[in-house]
Amino acid sequence: MDAPETENCTETITVMAELILPPWTPSGRQPVHLSAAGQKNGLALNINGSEKIKIAEIEVTGREVPAQGVTNAQIGYxxxxxxxxxxxxxxxxxxxxYMILSDPERLYMTERYSDIKIHQFLLYGRxxxxAGSTNWSERFAELDRNIRTLLGVNPQALIVVLWLLNPTQQWLQENPDEMLITAFGKKEGVSFASEKYRRECLAFTQAVVEYLQQQPYWERIIGFHPWICGMPDCVTGGVADNLWQTDRSKITVGDFNPQAINMFRAFLRKRYGNDITKLREAWRKPDISFDxxxxxxxxxxxxxxxxxxxxxPAAGKMPFDYMDFIPTMLSSLLVExxxxxxxxxxxxxxxFVHYGFVDVQIQSYNLxxxxxxxxxxxxxxLLRDPAIDGYIGAPSYSARLPGTPCLTYFPWTSFRLHGRMYLPDDDTRYYHCGTRNYGHNHSIRESRAITLRNLGADITRNFGSWFSDxxxxxxxxxxxxxxxxxxxxLIGEMNRLYQKAQQVGYRSAAEIAVIFSADSPRYLDIFHGPTLANNLIQWMFYPEFFRLGAPFDVYLTSDLxxxxxxxxxxxxxxxxxxxxSETDRQRIDELKKNGATFLWFYAPGYIGDKGLDLRQIETMTGFKVECLPGKEKMCAVPTQHRLTEGLTEQYRLTASAFSHKNTRQMHADEFGPKFRIVDSAAETAACFADGKTALAVKDFGTWKSIYSIIPRLERSVLRNICRLAGVHLYTEAEDIIFDANQNFIVLHNGYQGSQEIDLAFPRPADVSDALSGEKLGSKINQLKIQIEECSTRILYLEY
Structure with a gap:
């Protein structure tokens, strides 16, 4: 109806209106508020001293409530x-x-248009x-409002509850003896060894579970997510003063709180079986005691x-024992x-827990x-402990825009191997959201390309996901x-594809296993180690492996x-x-069979429990090696060889360096030891300036060994290595992000323009577009496929 003329009106006006409730209106009694705006300027009008007033309450008929919820929730494969x-x-x-108290509209829309019925609510801070437990009831009431609002809109919904247990500043001020203490006596954040803090975390955990168990919606609760961190997202912290520090004598590490020292001593008793002789021998300190x-x-x-x-390690194992101990203060509380x-x-x-960021932490630079x-x-x-089911963490914030891979910091295949699950914290900044940082999408086209890329990776790499608002x-x-x-x-479309993937069943198509060591970083120098680590990960693994055109699985050495x-x-x-370790070496030797190929970098096996030994490289790789004095910025010239086929005369194999001058001052691009392959029985593929071998191949009949002293190889060489190893390459297209398992292929293109891609399948397959269902070929070995710029295509293969 038309609004009545109100300007200069002195009489009471009655307005009759029909109220149509939106579909997300929660069931139960709901308030009705009146607000008004001026006809000419649209500004809010004052109504009895307020911008809005409550004029009534209405009863919204309840939606159909399920007879029961869930009595047993598990992860599985x-x-x-x-x-x-x-x-x-x-x-x-x-x-x-969700980040905050959630309004009914978003709760309705997410579930209505995706058919994803699980929602996580946060108890975030304080x-x-x-004040102790006095404000817990207020926070529980906040959680209760969230859950009841959700169930009023979506009675079938299921809930995961997260609680972040970082202490407030006031708690730290009133409990200074519970704080982390740096090597120089500065107090910084909570000590995860603090008995008081640990007691309060466990007390809250017990209280929130007991509260939920008493609610009528208990069977809608399927999971929990306790969260603690000294620094986002899951680490101890306490080293902020090291940022840009170039003076080794001013570097702090560890926690020198007396409670942390006592926890370290208990850690050593367990590690050394309470045998003081073993500890003294390991540390090269004859006078120490556990006390x-x-x-x-x-x-x-x-x-x-x-x-x-x-x-x-021959100089004494104290630094390495201590580095092994540090994360256990936080992780042991998570486990408890x-x-x-x-x-x-x-x-x-x-x-669920936030934990498992391995390869990004190996790179640690500028700090x-x-x-x-x-x-x-x-x-x-932790993976051996059945108390933790799912491990959550955000993918790389530097790879959020089209043309980049879905980079996760986790050894994702390890989780499946141990019966656990990795779930990326998918906090994509979609095209419409107000947050403009960390790869904000510029259009719905970009949001579609990124969503298909991410969830395609979830399917083909076999993990779950949460979607952050x-x-x-x-x-x-x-x-x-x-x-x-x-x-x-859009997410619902991919949810349906994930359901199809579950029906079809998962089979890895990877013929490549990438192995990371979580033990090696303890031996890296704090200034010189990052250059080596970043060559391997930031400048090779991330940009090259996801563009190889062949799928790969990722493990830890311990998984072997x-x-x-x-x-x-x-x-x-x-x-x-x-x-x-000796057992690692034995296990790797067992895998040297059936024609398998091993690719080694820089100093494989150089470090053993008894120290640094060149012979350990030779035993591991099968190559004769020498070590030269000094350091070098690595650069090698390719020779005529099948590993270097297709390279130009000007091409050089090089180790990269940090681009920022301040970073280079801390982490120089020259490092040592300087290794050389000196094996007349090896095939040389590249040489250093001194004429000695930098990259070589050796065929032992039952297995092959490829050793690159330079800790970074680019895609062209890596593809040649794949060919030598007999690995199937699905595509050799440049700058196409590639993921695949046995039944799905994910192809992602950035802004390099529309591309026609040649695909080769390992055996004849019926191929269709996984989302549209369009048939692309029957019993075919090869396929040409068009992929537009800023887009992702997902193919379904039936063999």
């Missing part, structure tokens, strides 16, 4: 593909995650406070042998909280010594990231010992396996 198993019903391992042993900051930050990259929730629920709920405190290198220990505040920043229909429908470790691989890429 039925038919090989990752899944949540809820009372024996398989569902996709995908859920929504939980460990000087008095202390970390020594000078020894912890001492330079590496001969000023090179590697620290020598997860064990508590499992015990309280009879192991009928799923536990010398930061890798000591900021690492999750004990991940292999971090909108908050007012104005554009408050616009829901995932609650817009276009985004919810798992009884279910598959032996399907034709090429083992031993990424940073500088340290290898």
């Amino acid at each position: 039925p038919n090989g593909q990752a899944a949540f198993i809820l009372d024996n019903q398989v569902t996709t391992p995908l859920f929504w995650r 939980l460990i406070d000087a 008095t042993v202390m970390p020594d900051i000078k020894e912890l930050t001492a330079p590496a042998a001969d000023g090179g990259v590697f620290r020598d 909280m997860c064990r508590l929730t499992k015990e309280m629920t009879g192991y009928t709920r799923i536990n 010398p010594g930061g890798m000591f405190n900021n690492n999750n290198f004990d991940l292999s220990e 971090m909108s908050q505040g007012k104005g554009a920043l408050a616009v829901s990231w995932t609650g817009e229909r276009e985004v919810a429908e 010992h798992h009884h279910d470790f598959p032996e399907q691989y034709k090429l083992y890429v031993m990424m940073n396996t500088f340290y290898l």
